Amino acid sequence: MKNKIINLLSEKIESLSAEDISSMLEIPPKAELGDFAFPCFRLAKELHKAPPMIAADIASGIGETDFIDHIDVNGAYLNFYLRKDAFVKSMVKNSAADNFGSSEEGTGKTICIDYSSPNVAKNFHVGHLRTTIIGNSLYKIYSKLGYKVERINHLGDWGTQFGKLIVAYKNWGDEATVKEKGVEELMRLYVAFHKAADEKPELNDEARAWFVKMEQGDEEALRIWKWFVEISLTEYKRTYSLLGVDFDHYTGES
Structure with missing residues (x-):
């Protein structure tokens, strides 16, 4: 739709290239101001007219189209209101193409996305689900834009x-x-453990001692810890499989 408006304005404003018009075309800050807005300030010096008059002249020269509902002149701005039915039809038609939404802006660039990040030996909860879905969506978007994405x-x-x-x-x-x-x-x-530690606080000392063993590379401590990690990952990966989510790297605080 944006390209259609650019082409329409290019026919009416000979002094501006399509690239110029594209860079000037704005999305209004409020929905009631339309879907796109075009400022006419830049044309004032060349046409020797006040910007509001230029906006009115351009608007009057644009006939009916199959994609614009109406155009309002708001001071020096042309506010374009799209036909919603035409917009929806265009989106449905274009979205069926394999390359819909793709570009090469990320070619040669790498982006790292860290998401999901559950805590080992604890349940995968709704907070993890939220970041998993958001992260995977960002992965798909950046991939479509040509980036090499590292999913962490x-x-x-x-x-x-x-x-x-x-x-x-x-x-x-x-x-x-x-x-x-x-x-x-x-x-x-x-x-x-926590229930028992309320009555026997010395259990906390035992726990700290076992963690020190882990940090020092104790064979038994690390064997048990790695087993806990493997059990947790197996369950998390079942959830990821149901969601259609995968990762390039599983890393951790360890």
């Missing part, structure tokens, strides 16, 4: 909470149940 899922996979989870697993968990129930069981163990 930065997991919350490090911190004292994993020391707590290891303590809980060793005290109240078992391998078979964790394998069967996955993140649900890890969440149960995490909640159980």
Whole structure:
């Protein structure tokens, strides 16, 4: 629709190129001012007329079209109001093309998008769903514009909470149940730790000690932690598969 208006104005304003008109054409700040607005200030010196008079002359010279409902002269501006039915038909027709919305503006450029980012050993909640959908939408948009897009899922996979989870697993968990129930069981163990720590604060010291072991590269601590991460990723990837979402990189705080 914008190109149609540019072509229409090009026929009426010989002194301006289509590129000039395109750069001058504006989207009004308020819907009641139309869909596009064209300022006539630049033409005043050349035509030796006041901009409002120029706007009125241009408007009077534009006949009926199949895509413009009407044109208002608002001071020095021409305000174009599109026919909504024509706009919708045009969008439906154009959107069927494979290259609809594509461009080469991002050719040779890379953009990194970090999204989703759930916390390991915790449920994937609506907040993660929101950022996953937004991030994946941005990925599709930038890809359509020619950018190379790196999709990054930065997991919350490090911190004292994993020391707590290891303590809980060793005290109240078992391998078979964790394998069967996955993140649900890890969440149960995490909640159980906090309830127990209210009565036995020394459990927090144990948790900190296990996290120190993780930081120091203790084999057992890292083995259990990596297992928790793998279990969580398996569940998250099932959700991503249902959403049609994928990532180029899974990274984390670790």
